[in-house]
Amino acid sequence: MISFTPSEEQQLIIDTVRRYAVDRMRPAAYEADEKRTIPQDIIARGWDLGLLPSAIPEQYGGFGEAHQALTGVLAAEELGYGDLSMALYLMTPNLFAIPILHYGTEEQKQKWLPRLVEGGFAPYTAALVEPRWSFDPHALHTVAEREGNVYEITGHKAMAPLAAEAQAFLVYAREGDTTQAFIIERGTEGLTVLERESFMGIRALPTYELRLDDVHVPASCRLGGEQGIDIDHLMNYSRVALAALAVGVARGAFEYARDYAKQREAFGKPIAQNQAIAFMLAEMAIEVEAARLMTYEAAWHLDKGHNATQQAALAKAYADEMALMVTDRAVQILGGHGYIREHPVERWLRNGRGFSTFLGLAMV
Template identity: 40%
Template sequence: MNLNPTGLGLAVLRRVAANPWLQRSGLGPRFDRLIYHGSRAGFAAATAGNRAFKAARSLSAPGRPPGVDPAGVFDLTPTDDQAMLREAAARFAGERLRREATDADETCAPPADLLDEAAGLGLASLSVPEELDGAGAEHSAVTGALIAEALAHGDMGLAVACLAPVSAANALLRWGTGAQQAAYLAPFAGEQPPAAAIAVAEDRPLFDPLSPATTAGRRGDQIVLNGRKVLVPRAADAEFFLVAAGEADGGVGVYIVERSAGGLSVEPAPGMGVRGAGTGSLVLNDTTIPAGNRLGGDDGCDYPALLALFRLAWCALAAGTGQAVLDYVTDYANDRQAFGEPISHRQGVAFAIADMAIELEGLRLAAWRAAALADAGKPFTKEAAIAHRLASRHGMAIGSWGVQLLGGHGFVKEHPVERWYRDLRAVGVLTGAVCL
């Protein structure tokens, strides 16, 4: 019998675990857990490395988000399901993301076990129709915003890493053809959902996402892509990418590019902030893909709407990280003593914290309003642009105030505020990566 290295190692562990002395000593359960996690990690690596994106079944028509039934009253009170999802995301952010954030920022990569746990939350399966064995839940931009905000309260970079595959699934749900959903969306409902990412940003001055330098040209029954994308989350382990590229008619299309595509290479490219997302660059040099990999097929996707959903996702991330800054600074100001009293008793400090809270509430509500319009099927691009402007401007200001209010402590890595400030700077700079 031939065993691969993973199988051989697990066979040895099983033999050790069966040792009677080990069971009597009380160490048996530990080895059982080791075998479980080892087999899970091994099979996960094998699945990711050898996954073939082929449709296991065909769809007569692509599944689309059912949308939200408008109540006729503007009410952003979370439903019971939304509150449950937000609570689960907040618990995961507090227990796992916050604890791993510093190391991830230093290594510029998210921990593999954390990503595995994030996939286990099943957020991506919410975007998979029931016909493809997914949760088939009511797709809601407001729900996505609540989840993104809760995760970013733990750490923005790791939140982006966790949400990158979910964002790709959301785009496939909204605009993918039946064949694309059967091949690329269905795996998100499985036990080992694929790692995926959206690639939009480019490294050139005054980059306009509506006029990318990356190009897509038709060659027979294939598409040839050329260009360079930067700050792509999870670039090192993503199994496929959704790449925005300019087309011959002046429009912009989004293309599904598998990692195995010829002419595609990935380079590490950490940035100033969101370093825990493991950002990298994609280099497309005559990268050839099937013509059927154009998102939405001949009809394409609603690219302006996709950009608006990008903006709303970054607004939600800014709200979560801004709340983390506000919470930390408030506790610090109440505990820090100067001249025999907490520094929060000083009007200059108290007023600054109050301004942070006011601006945070404003940008959060603007994002929720735009997301609610999207859920109702109404135009929302203008409202998304307004919310993004507030988030990029005031989110950065909240981070700056946080650093200043901590004084010298705000400038050192002993406190997380300097990292949150760097992350909040990304809101006004990055395009793409995360989509509601």
């Protein structure tokens, strides 16, 4: 039966994460972006929300029953509403945990999942993106070749969050004509974390390029063992996560522009009383809502075990465009003030522009 109402449990998660977003993330977001660093207590508090542990079954150290993409996207929207850099920072361990949860061999799950969820925030990450315009997760230039019981991996990666401190990496590479993932521990010979990257947005999130020069890992480090992974299915968890984050960012921009337009007066009345402004706001709200429903639908298909690539890809493509449109209009509604960094909308536009390139940067 069609319904758009979260369960009571999900609503509780939404409320809790929203409170954290408003009370903790928002007040610190400007400075985090300027100084390009996130205060550790904010991360610690965010970790205490228990979002990742609640997606991991008890037998692997978490306290969840079944992993639910839908619950994940509900939380992700609120995190995105708080601050995108902080949201991506907090969700970085997911990039390592969710693929292992879905595709890991029993041994891999036993070995890694408890380390991720028992104790405080632990920097585990993944490296998918490559620094070239034609980057395509189906045709990676990082290559893995098997010789006996060892894989030799060579390539160049980008946009790997928290790589400088990560305990271990999930590195995606081309093996034959498929994309596979390999667990590589920190300090493995041939793995070099390069300088921190700098992007237009998500400036508080430390991301890095990586070099892999003839990195040797045992075959047991191939995610899923002999079975391997289905990259498209896995990417669906990233698509819905990013779509949800985009909805959160855009919702924040819409609300800010709405409130500003009601309070800012020109020619003797609030600018929101002009159709030119009011119509922009109406369209922003419609697009945010539509993207949200598409995200829910795609996540629902994933949780049902359907092949959800079409829905997830459409939801992400929609949310990518929506986030850019909404944040851009928020800047426009604030006029000159929108361009000034003291107002968050210019930051949201810088962040919003990124979604079309963020594949693999978040997962639920």
